[in-house]
Amino acid sequence: MPTLDDILEHIGGFDLFQKRAFFVLCLLSAAFTPIYVGIVFLGFTPEHRCLSPGAADLSTKCGWSLEEELNYTVPQGEPDGETFSGQCRRYDVDWNTTGLSCTSPLESFTNYSTKSSILLTTCQDGWVYDSLGSSIVSEFNLVCEDAWKLDLFQSCVNVGFFVGSICIGYMADRFGRKLCLLITILVNSVSGVLMAFAPSYTWMVIFRLLQGLVSKGGWLTGYILITEFVGLSYRRTVGIVYQVAFTVGLLVLAAVAYAIPHWRWLQLTVTVPNFFFLLYYWCLPESPRWLIAQKKSDEAMKVIHRIAKGNQKRLPPSFEKLNPEDEDSEKLSPSFVDLVRTPQIRKHTFILMYTWFTSSVLYQGLIMHMGIAGDNIYLDFFYSALVEFPAAIILILTIDRIGRRYPWAAANLVTGAACLVTALVPEHLYWIKVTAACLGRMGITMCYEMVCLVNAELYPTFLRNLGVLVCSSMCDIGGIITPFIVYRLAEIWHELPLVVFAIIGLIDSGLVLLLPETKGKTLPETIEDAENMHRYGTARHTMSAISKCSKFPQI
Numbered sequence: 001m002p003t004l005d006d007i008l009e010h011i012g013g014f015d016l017f018q019k020r021a022f023f024v025l026c027l028l029s030a031a032f033t034p035i036y037v038g039i040v041f042l043g044f045t046p047e048h049r050c051l052s053p054g055a056a057d058l059s060t061k062c063g064w065s066l067e068e069e070l071n072y073t074v075p076q077g078e079p080d081g082e083t084f085s086g087q088c089r090r091y092d093v094d095w096n097t098t099g100l101s102c103t104s105p106l107e108s109f110t111n112y113s114t115k116s117s118i119l120l121t122t123c124q125d126g127w128v129y130d131s132l133g134s135s136i137v138s139e140f141n142l143v144c145e146d147a148w149k150l151d152l153f154q155s156c157v158n159v160g161f162f163v164g165s166i167c168i169g170y171m172a173d174r175f176g177r178k179l180c181l182l183i184t185i186l187v188n189s190v191s192g193v194l195m196a197f198a199p200s201y202t203w204m205v206i207f208r209l210l211q212g213l214v215s216k217g218g219w220l221t222g223y224i225l226i227t228e229f230v231g232l233s234y235r236r237t238v239g240i241v242y243q244v245a246f247t248v249g250l251l252v253l254a255a256v257a258y259a260i261p262h263w264r265w266l267q268l269t270v271t272v273p274n275f276f277f278l279l280y281y282w283c284l285p286e287s288p289r290w291l292i293a294q295k296k297s298d299e300a301m302k303v304i305h306r307i308a309k310g311n312q313k314r315l316p317p318s319f320e321k322l323n324p325e326d327e328d329s330e331k332l333s334p335s336f337v338d339l340v341r342t343p344q345i346r347k348h349t350f351i352l353m354y355t356w357f358t359s360s361v362l363y364q365g366l367i368m369h370m371g372i373a374g375d376n377i378y379l380d381f382f383y384s385a386l387v388e389f390p391a392a393i394i395l396i397l398t399i400d401r402i403g404r405r406y407p408w409a410a411a412n413l414v415t416g417a418a419c420l421v422t423a424l425v426p427e428h429l430y431w432i433k434v435t436a437a438c439l440g441r442m443g444i445t446m447c448y449e450m451v452c453l454v455n456a457e458l459y460p461t462f463l464r465n466l467g468v469l470v471c472s473s474m475c476d477i478g479g480i481i482t483p484f485i486v487y488r489l490a491e492i493w494h495e496l497p498l499v500v501f502a503i504i505g506l507i508d509s510g511l512v513l514l515l516p517e518t519k520g521k522t523l524p525e526t527i528e529d530a531e532n533m534h535r536y537g538t539a540r541h542t543m544s545a546i547s548k549c550s551k552f553p554q555i
Contacts, residue, residue, distance in 0.1 A: 002319045004288055005232055005522055007304055010316060013231020014238070017310025021229055022238055024283055025222045026245035028185075031277070032219040033249030034270040035188075035211055039154045040381055041257040041266060046131035048087055048143055049074050050123035054095030062102035072105050075120055088144035092121040133261025140201045149201060155480055156205050160212020162476035168217025169469025173334035173462060177225045178286045184218030185277045192271030196264050216476075217469060220452075224465050227456050228289040229307075232522060236399055239453040244392045250385035258378045293461040293525065297321075334466045344516075344531045348458045351511050352471040355451050358508040360478030362415060362444040362501050365486050366437065387438050391445040399450075403519040404457075405512060408450045412509035415443035419502035423495035444505070457518040460530045464523075 012018065052073055059069040075089055091106070106118060122144075129138040137143060142150045172180040188211055195207035223242055227235050253270065260266045288307075291300035301321075308315045340346045367384060391411075398407045418440030425432050452468075459467035489496040516534040524530040 003522075004292060004300075004304075007315070007319050008231040008307075010319065011304070011308040011313040012311035014234035015311035015313070017307045018226075018230050018234075020310070021284055022226055022242075024277075024280065025226050026242060028222045028277055029219060029242050029245040030249030030252065031270070031274055032215055033246055033253050034267075035157065035192075035215045036246075037250070038253070038267075038270070039150075039157075040377060041253070042136055042263045043142075043150050043153065044131075044135045044377060045137045045143065045150070046129045046135070048127045048129045048138070050088070050090035051126045051128050052090050052095055053125055054097075058095050058100060058102075058105065064102075075118075087127075088123060089120040090123060092119040131261075133263075135263045136201075136204065139263070140204075142201075151483065153205055153208060156209040157212040158476045158479040160209045160214075161216040161479070162473050164213035164215075164217045165220070165469040165473040165476065168214065168221065169466040170334060170336075172217075172221045172224070172465040172469075173290075176286050177221055177228070177290055177465065178280070178284060181218055181221045181225065181284075182278065182281055184214040184221065185274060185280070187214045188218060189271060189274040189277075192274065193268065196268040196271065216472075220469055220472060221465060223452060224456060224468060225284070225287055228287040228461075228464075228523075232520075235457070235523075236453055237396060239456070240392050240395050240449055243449045243452060244389070247385055247388040247392070250388070251382060254378050254382045254385065257381075289461045289523070289525075334463050336466070336470070338463050338527065339467060339470060342527060342531055344534065345459070345527070348515060348530075349467070349471060351515055352451065352455050352458070352467075353474040354511060355447070355508055356455075356472050357474040357478045358412070358504050359444060359448045359451055360475035361482050361485065362419075362440070362505055363448055364479055364482045365497060365501055366419075366441050366444065384441060387441045388445045391442045392449065395446055395449055399453075400519065403517045404450060404454050405515060405517055408447065408454070408512045409509045411443045411446035411450065412505050412512065415440045415447065416502040416505035416509065418443060419498040419505065423498035423502070440501075447508070454515065454518055457521070457523060458515070458530065458533065460524045460526050463527075463530075 014022075049070070055069070055073040058064075059073075064072065073091070073095070075091055093106070095105075127138075127141060127143060131138060136153065137150060140146075140149070142153075168180060168184060171183075191207045191210035191214075195204055195211065198204035198207055223239065226238050226242060230238050256269060257266055260269055285303045285306055286299070288300045288303045291297070291303065305315060338345070339349045395407065418436040421436040422433050422440065425436070427433075452472075455468045455471055456464055485500060486497045489500065518533065521533065524533060
């Protein structure tokens with residue numbers, strides 16, 4: 001009796017039906033970008049200073065330029081050995097006092113002889129922001145003593161990613177990929193719109209937390225769904241291109257943010273298209289692999305016939321029934337214990353968790369540590385996204401010729417070495433530092449794309465979604481601690497975070513070599529299959545793989 005992979009070879013492993021499904025799911029991948037990195041634009045902190053009542057009127061009266069106004073009314077220097085910022089302190093004077101001089105206004109206060117002796121006070125009346133648009137920082141005054149609230153805003157997203165990855169992973173394996181995907185899309189869309197109209201900082205954080213709870217889980221569920229639709233030889237390509245769609249989303253986000261500099265309108269603009277993804281109810285069927293794993297063979301055959309019809313192919317009569325081995329085995333339900341119960345899957349789980357953690361820390365950390373194009377956040381963001389395209393091209397050209405493990409280990413090695421070079425090269429060799437930093441960004445992007453691909457290939461069908469989402473939850477832990485690694489260690493030595501990144505990446509380059517090679521192997525269906533992946537093919541499909549080996553790219 002045929003397996004699903006046998007059937008897909010006859011009705012099309014990546015034909016018209018799968019291409020349409022892949023395209024609409026890539027739109028979902030691109031739409032995840034504003035949630036994952038939208039803080040760059042939503043939380044942009046513009047140049048700012050304390051609002052000093054009367055100072056603006058005096059500036060207008062005296063005809064000062066902006067530079068003169070700042071020089072006369074904003075404190076600078078280090079009085080009494082204590083550093084302070086003009087962004088968080090102002091002179092404790094009354095600028096509405098009559099008779100102030102336009103050339104030396106502070107001398108008009110007879111109690112003070114020099115600027116350094118004038119008392120300072122906090123920004124009791126708010127701030128002035130030098131920005132044409134708005135951000136959550138400028139609207140809710142998340143600066144100075146309240147700057148930590150911006151960190152809390154982003155931390156809540158990562159906390160949502162962490163909790164949602166585990167819960168949604170279980171839901172998708174228990175109740176189906178399609179149902180879980182539609183629920184996450186609906187919750188993400190509604191909470192995103194509500195965030196755009198949030199009346200206060202507290203409500204904004206709550207709605208962002210809700211987006212975090214469902215958005216990453218939905219993105220990964222879409223990834224799992226498309227890899228289970230296509231044939232074996234197309235799995236790696238759709239996995240990589242699905243992530244390239246995320247990179248395209250980065251470019252689109254930079255352009256949209258440039259065109260819409262007001263955070264509420266920007267949030268609304270990037271959220272509303274998500275409602276169209278609810279059309280997936282009619283566009284996408286349930287995963288046939290999941291239906292087979294749940295012993296719903298009749299429903300699985302309906303999906304297979306739908307794929308065949310969409311591909312304009314006929315299903316041979318001998319393929320009308322699936323392998324009876326799938327029918328007779330006991331229906332399996334996912335369990336967290338299954339991730340560590342058997343030795344090989346336990347090894348895979350721990351290594352993949354560390355790899356997800358490494359990918360997150362290095363990916364986000366390198367973005368935080370290096371400004372690629374000066375002080376223009378739109379160009380910085382755009383250029384950093386462009387670096388990710390060569391990473392995808394290299395993977396597509398290598399992993400079906402060389403395999404998964406060696407390009408993966410090499411990417412980690414390049415990233416670690418690039419971090420060390422960036423840290424140790426002198427500042428006057430700036431072009432070398434920038435080149436090394438770009439190589440590091442490209443290398444860690446390859447690692448990110450590879451871990452998504454291999455993670456899905458190492459777990460059996462009934463456990464696959466839970467395995468991917470539990471392991472990837474470590475990337476959310478990495479996202480929470482990365483700012484502390486970057487900013488706190490930089491206070492000791494500016495390049496120390498890069499040294500830490502190098503050590504983490506080099507360790508990972510060795511660990512990934514302990515995973516089994518998945519090139520040319522069928523997706524495991526059972527625990528036994530996954531346990532035997534370190535051999536040639538999976539346990540139940542070894543003879544099938546040998547008989548078809550001429551159809552797979554050779555090592």
